[in-house]
Amino acid sequence: MSSIVTFGEIMLRLSTSTGTHFGNAVSFQAHYGGAEANVAVNLANFDHDVAFASKVPDNALGFAVKRHLQKYGVKTKELLFGGNRLGTYYLDSGVGERSSAVIYDRANSSFASVQKMEWDFEQLFENVNILHVSGITPSLSEKLAEITMNMVKEAKKRDIKVSFDINFRSKLWNHEQASKVISNILPYVDYCSAGKMDAIYLLGIPENLSGQNDTDYYYQKMHEKFSNIQVFYSTNREVHSATSNTLQGTLWKDGKTYLSKVHKLEPIIDRVGGGDSFSAGILHGLLTGADLNYTVSFANAYSSLKHTIYGDCNPFTVKEVENLMENGSAKINR
Numbered sequence: 564m565s566s567i568v569t570f571g572e573i574m575l576r577l578s579t580s581t582g583t584h585f586g587n588a589v590s591f592q593a594h595y596g597g598a599e600a601n602v603a604v605n606l607a608n609f610d611h612d613v614a615f616a617s618k619v620p621d622n623a624l625g626f627a628v629k630r631h632l633q634k635y636g637v638k639t640k641e642l643l644f645g646g647n648r649l650g651t652y653y654l655d656s657g658v659g660e661r662s663s664a665v666i667y668d669r670a671n672s673s674f675a676s677v678q679k680m681e682w683d684f685e686q687l688f689e690n691v692n693i694l695h696v697s698g699i700t701p702s703l704s705e706k707l708a709e710i711t712m713n714m715v716k717e718a719k720k721r722d723i724k725v726s727f728d729i730n731f732r733s734k735l736w737n738h739e740q741a742s743k744v745i746s747n748i749l750p751y752v753d754y755c756s757a758g759k760m761d762a763i764y765l766l767g768i769p770e771n772l773s774g775q776n777d778t779d780y781y782y783q784k785m786h787e788k789f790s791n792i793q794v795f796y797s798t799n800r801e802v803h804s805a806t807s808n809t810l811q812g813t814l815w816k817d818g819k820t821y822l823s824k825v826h827k828l829e830p831i832i833d834r835v836g837g838g839d840s841f842s843a844g845i846l847h848g849l850l851t852g853a854d855l856n857y858t859v860s861f862a863n864a865y866s867s868l869k870h871t872i873y874g875d876c877n878p879f880t881v882k883e884v885e886n887l888m889e890n891g892s893a894k895i896n897r
Contacts, residue, residue: 566612567846568641568687569695570714571599572674572703573617573628574650576835576875585655585664595631596875597650598697598730601836604876605843605865607636611850614691616641616682618673624649625673635876643681646673654835657805663834667734675703680710684717693850694718695842697728701744702735708744715751728756728842731765738764749789754849756842757785758797778822782815796845798838798863806830808870812841812863814855821855823863824891828870836875841866843877844884864888 577591603615615637619625621644628649629639650669657663669675688694694715701708715725727748731741742765749755749766762768762781766788771780782795795815802808808831812823844865848858864887869877 566614566691567603567606567693567695567850568614568616568691569599569603570616570682570711571597571697571700572650572669572672573597573600573615573619573632574652574669574672575624576652576654578654578833578873579656581656581658583656585653585666591653592873594874594876595628596836598699598728598839599695600632600637601839601875601877602695602728602843602846603637604632604635605840606846608876608878609843609847609881610636611847612638614638614641616687618643618646618677618681620644620646620649620673641682641687644673646676648672650674656833659804659806662805665734669703675707677704677710678706680713688718688721688723691718691721691723693724693726693846695726695728695846697730698741698745699730699732699735701748702732702741712744712748715748719751724753725751726754726842726846727752728838729761729765730756730838731761741765742767750791752789752792754794754796754846755785755789755792756796756838756845758799761797776820778813778815779820782813782820783818786815794845794849796841796859796862798841798866803829808834810837810863810867810870812845812859812866814845814859814862816855821859823860826863826867828867831870833873834870836877837866837869839875840869840877860888861885 574597576594579588603613607613619628632639650672653666655664701711718725759781768784771777799811807829809825809827811825814821841862844862865884868879
C-alpha cells in the first residue's frame with residue numbers, strides 16, 4: 564500500500580450525551596481526534612502505511628494521544644512532544660431541531676504554539692507518496708500557515724502528491740483570511756476537497772447563473788482557476804434535522820463528475836469525522852487505482868457508516884463498506 568503522511572493538530576474532544584445541554588452537563592464523553600489525524604487513522608484502517616506529524620505535550624495526555632494513534636496502526640515517529648497543553652474542544656451534541664455546537668479551547672496548545680519548522684523534511688518525506696493537510700492547520704497561526712505553505716512546496720519538489728481539504732472553520736478565521744492563504748496553497752495541490760460554498764466564498768467563483776448543473780459548474784470553474792488540481796471531491800448534504808440527513812458523494816476528474824447513491828442518515832449518532840471518512844475513502848480509491856464510480860460510492864458509504872458510531876475514528880473494514888454499497892439496507896447480515 565501507499566505511504567502517506569498527514570500534518571495537523573489532534574485534540575481531546577469532550578462531548579455531551581445526546582439530550583443534554585452544555586448548561587446541564589455533569590459528564591462528557593472523551594475522544595481524541597482532528598481532521599488530519601482522523602484521515603490518518605482511517606487510511607491505516609485500510610492497511611495503508613500512514614504517519615501523522617504533529618506536536619503534543621510531554622505529559623500523560625500527550626502519551627495517550629500516541630497510544631490512540633498506535634492502536635489504529637498510525638506511525639508516530641513524527642509526533643513531537645513539548646509545549647504547554649493539548650488542544651481541547653467541547654461538543655454539545657444536537658438532536659432534532661437543536662443543532663450541535665462547538666466551543667474551542669485550543670489557544671496556546673503545543674501544536675498551535677509552534678514557531679518554527681520542527682520536522683526534518685528528509686525524514687518526514689522519506690518514501691512518502693502523498694501528503695495530506697487541511698485548511699484547519701494554517702488557520703491556527705501565521706507561523707503554521709507559513710509552515711504549511713513550505714511543506715506543500717517541499718512535497719511538490721519531491722514529486723509527492725498533495726491532498727488538501729479546505730475544511731473552512733468560521734470560528735478559526737474569516738473568509739478573507741482563509742481565501743488569501745488557501746489561494747496560495749492550491750497551486751501546489753493535486754487532490755482537493757472543495758464544494759460550492761468554498762468556491763463562492765473562498766475562491767471567488769461567481770455564483771452559477773448559467774443553468775448548468777451546480778456540481779459540474781463549480782468543479783469546472785475551480786479547475787479553470789487551478790488547473791494543476793487533478794481531482795475535486797465533496798459531499799452534498801441535506802439537513803432535515805441534527806439527527807436526520809441525506810448524503811451524496813461527488814468526485815470530479817478530467818472534466819467528468821461522478822456521483823454516488825444518496826444515503827439516508829437517520830438517526831445520526833455522531834457526525835464528527837464524517838467528512839474525514841469521506842476524504843479517506845476518496846484517497847483510498849485513488850491510491851489503489853480503483854474505478855472512480857466505485858471510489859466515490861465507497862467514500863460516501865464509508866462516511867455514512869461513520870455517522871452510526873461515537874468518536875472521530877471510523878473502524879469499518881473494506882468488506883463492511885462494500886456490504887453497505889451492495890446491499891444498501893440495515894438487514895441483519897447473517
